[in-house]
Amino acid sequence: MDTKDQDSQSQQYASEAMMPDNSMFPGVLELAAQDVTEIITPEGTVIEAAKTPLKKSPTPLQDSLRRLRRDKRAMVSLGFIIAFILIPIFGPFIYQHIGGPYNSPINGVVGPSLYHNPFHLESTRQDELPSAQYWLGTDSVGRDQLARLMQGMLISLTVALLVEMVDVGLGVTVGVLAGYYGGWIDQLLARFTDIMFAFPGLLFAILLTGIFGQEVDTSLANVPIIGPNGNARLALVSLALAFTAWPLMARYVRGQTLQLKEQQFVEAARTSGTNNTRIILRHIVPNLFSIVVVASTLNIAGTVIGEAGLSLLGLGVQQPGSSLGLMISDASSSLNVHPFEVLLPSIVLTIVVLAFSFLGDGLRDAFDPRSKD
Amino acid sequence: MVQFLIKRFIGLIFVIIGVTFITFIMGYFAPGDPIRGLLGNHFSLQLYNELRHSYGLDVPWYQQYWNYLVNLAHFNFGYSFKQQGYPVWNILAEGVPVSAELGFWALTIQVVVGVPLGIYSALKANTWIDTTNMGVMLILFSIPSFVLAVFFQVFIVWIDQSTGAGWPVAGWGNNWQYTWTDIQYKLGPILVLSAIGMAYFARLARTSMLEVLRQDYVRTARAKGMREQVVVYRHALRNALIPLVTVIGLSFGLIITGAFFIENIFNIPGIAQISISSITDRDYPVIQATVVLLAVAVVLGNLLSDILYTVVDPRIKIQ
Numbered sequence: 001m002d003t004k005d006q007d008s009q010s011q012q013y014a015s016e017a018m019m020p021d022n023s024m025f026p027g028v029l030e031l032a033a034q035d036v037t038e039i040i041t042p043e044g045t046v047i048e049a050a051k052t053p054l055k056k057s058p059t060p061l062q063d064s065l066r067r068l069r070r071d072k073r074a075m076v077s078l079g080f081i082i083a084f085i086l087i088p089i090f091g092p093f094i095y096q097h098i099g100g101p102y103n104s105p106i107n108g109v110v111g112p113s114l115y116h117n118p119f120h121l122e123s124t125r126q127d128e129l130p131s132a133q134y135w136l137g138t139d140s141v142g143r144d145q146l147a148r149l150m151q152g153m154l155i156s157l158t159v160a161l162l163v164e165m166v167d168v169g170l171g172v173t174v175g176v177l178a179g180y181y182g183g184w185i186d187q188l189l190a191r192f193t194d195i196m197f198a199f200p201g202l203l204f205a206i207l208l209t210g211i212f213g214q215e216v217d218t219s220l221a222n223v224p225i226i227g228p229n230g231n232a233r234l235a236l237v238s239l240a241l242a243f244t245a246w247p248l249m250a251r252y253v254r255g256q257t258l259q260l261k262e263q264q265f266v267e268a269a270r271t272s273g274t275n276n277t278r279i280i281l282r283h284i285v286p287n288l289f290s291i292v293v294v295a296s297t298l299n300i301a302g303t304v305i306g307e308a309g310l311s312l313l314g315l316g317v318q319q320p321g322s323s324l325g326l327m328i329s330d331a332s333s334s335l336n337v338h339p340f341e342v343l344l345p346s347i348v349l350t351i352v353v354l355a356f357s358f359l360g361d362g363l364r365d366a367f368d369p370r371s372k373d
Numbered sequence: 374m375v376q377f378l379i380k381r382f383i384g385l386i387f388v389i390i391g392v393t394f395i396t397f398i399m400g401y402f403a404p405g406d407p408i409r410g411l412l413g414n415h416f417s418l419q420l421y422n423e424l425r426h427s428y429g430l431d432v433p434w435y436q437q438y439w440n441y442l443v444n445l446a447h448f449n450f451g452y453s454f455k456q457q458g459y460p461v462w463n464i465l466a467e468g469v470p471v472s473a474e475l476g477f478w479a480l481t482i483q484v485v486v487g488v489p490l491g492i493y494s495a496l497k498a499n500t501w502i503d504t505t506n507m508g509v510m511l512i513l514f515s516i517p518s519f520v521l522a523v524f525f526q527v528f529i530v531w532i533d534q535s536t537g538a539g540w541p542v543a544g545w546g547n548n549w550q551y552t553w554t555d556i557q558y559k560l561g562p563i564l565v566l567s568a569i570g571m572a573y574f575a576r577l578a579r580t581s582m583l584e585v586l587r588q589d590y591v592r593t594a595r596a597k598g599m600r601e602q603v604v605v606y607r608h609a610l611r612n613a614l615i616p617l618v619t620v621i622g623l624s625f626g627l628i629i630t631g632a633f634f635i636e637n638i639f640n641i642p643g644i645a646q647i648s649i650s651s652i653t654d655r656d657y658p659v660i661q662a663t664v665v666l667l668a669v670a671v672v673l674g675n676l677l678s679d680i681l682y683t684v685v686d687p688r689i690k691i692q
Binding site for chain 2: 194195200201202203204206207208210211212214215301305308309312313314315325328332335336339342343346349350353354357358
């Protein structure tokens with residue numbers, strides 16, 4: 001609030017960064033640079049510096065990225081997030097080709113494609129610590145922990161992706177319409193968000209997955225990909241989490257749209273006869289980029305927690321499927337004997353959640369330096 | 374003030390109607406016939422109809438909803454499906470004191486520990502104390518409560534095994550009693566449940582205090598030569614605490630959602646645990662009752678913090 005005593009220079013800098021109007025400024029500057037070289041060269045007094053075109057000043061986006069790159073915590077978090085995306089996608093293919101044949105007392109001779117499978121049981125190899133065959137040990141029924149961990153991360157990733165698609169799609173659409181046109185859609189959004197904020201989101205998710213979970217399990221069991229391995233309820237989990245997430249996104253977008261709509265470039269567009277649809281698509285939506293990126297990054301942390309939490313309560317992924325939350329609840333009964341089994345998914349979950357929170361914070365600081373106090 | 378209260382109260386009624394409608398309609402469309410589930414495979418049609426009538430399921434949905442609301446207004450939550458003829462009220466009566474105690478202590482610790490930590494951090498702004506403190510608070514705020522609970526349990530087990538202290542990992546003592554065994558049971562869940570809110574209060578208290586310390590009247594107070602203690606504790610602190618009041622409502626919500634995981638992991642027989650076990654039993658009246666109860670608690674918490682806000686800050690104009 002109290003920015004009066006700050007020097008005007010930093011204020012100007014900040015307000016420039018707040019207005020991410022990428023399309024206008026660089027063009028103007030380029031034009032100015034050309035003018036300068038054209039004027040000076042014919043006069044004969046050739047100045048070395050003037051000959052080379054003036055250095056392009058960075059666009060606000062480049063400025064933000066530069067600030068982000070300097071933020072060590074955010075960059076480390078980004079590294080973890082990239083690992084979190086790549087490991088569950090490519091990890092299982094590699095891991096299932098590592099290791100020789102294993103002469104199992106129950107299953108006969110099996111290769112790594114089987115014993116490194118997250119659903120395969122080796123009931124004589126329970127609760128093992130890490131070894132050459134099982135890199136992160138086995139769980140209480142003899143399943144490979146690393147394979148289950150990667151499967152669990154894949155589940156988190158899928159749910160996060162699904163939820164963010166709905167969150168961004170619905171949140172931006174409703175938010176822009178409410179902010180730009182106001183009227184009944186704005187009223188409706190306000191009332192709806194009031195109820196959603198009063199009604200704890202998790203409670204709604206628990207209710208939805210709890211009541212319809214078993215039904216969805218049986219009816220979707222034969223659908224390929226999402227049906228088998230107890231993953232059917234993920235559709236319900238994603239739906240519930242997305243439904244509770246988007247009102248917040250819509251509120252952010254609405255606020256930003258209200259600000260943008262009063263800006264001069266929108267006024268200029270309107271004066272030159274641009275219709276509303278085009279103003280929204282070409283002038284408002286591109287400028288929502290930073291706020292949407294920040295809000296959805298922070299929301300992913302909540303979504304990952306939500307999915308793990310619901311699975312932990314027995315309302316998400318079902319056996320024999322794997323999820324970080326399910327791994328925690330499986331192992332927590334034997335916590336006093338095998339603490340490693342419960343610590344493993346807990347630590348991974350902590351890292352993932354912290355990484356998304358830190359990256360979100362870093363992005364916010366990079367896009368809007370004023371937000372830092 | 375009266376007008377504001379009436380307005381808020383009307384808003385509250387609308388939210389409660391919304392919440393009860395969502396829970397009712399979900400229970401109504403819930404798959405499976407609860408009466409058939411009750412009776413098993415062999416029953417007479419007459420018995421089926423009688424039971425259906427006694428649960429009030431033979432009338433159209435809008436009438437069912439109306440009856441449901443009327444009953445709620447009389448604090449009558451209906452009868453359990455699982456334990457036939459047993460009032461839901463009695464089931465709730467077992468869990469509510471446990472959850473209330475857990476929530477009460479968690480909220481108390483959040484405020485009593487979190488706020489001073491934040492204020493202290495603000496007074497030591499940008500020193501290593503501030504940085505470490507806020508770093509820890511950020512991590513506490515980000516980590517999900519169930520992961521924190523697991524870390525705590527592993528820690529307790531490790532202490533237990535290395536010292537032979539016999540510290541219980543899960544469970545709950547007697548309600549509102551504090552012998553040494555009760556404290557051993559209750560300390561962990563309460564601390565873990567309070568962690569997120571505590572971090573939230575600390576972060577907000579720091580921001581709020583820094584904001585106030587920048588104000589002109591603080592500078593004036595310092596300029597006229599007041600002692601630093603008086604400036605900080607009489608001028609700054611009081612004003613810094615005002616915005617924190619609004620967060621109490623939000624931390625109420627955090628505690629209630631957090632309780633689901635804490636009661637599950639620490640095996641505490643509270644209302645959240647009852648809610649989850651009734652989901653597996655498909656005992657819809659109990660699910661509805663617990664959800665309505667918790668949602669109303671959150672809404673009331675929000676209302677309370679709004680009212681407190683206008684009480685502690687006379688500058689707020691009530692419309």
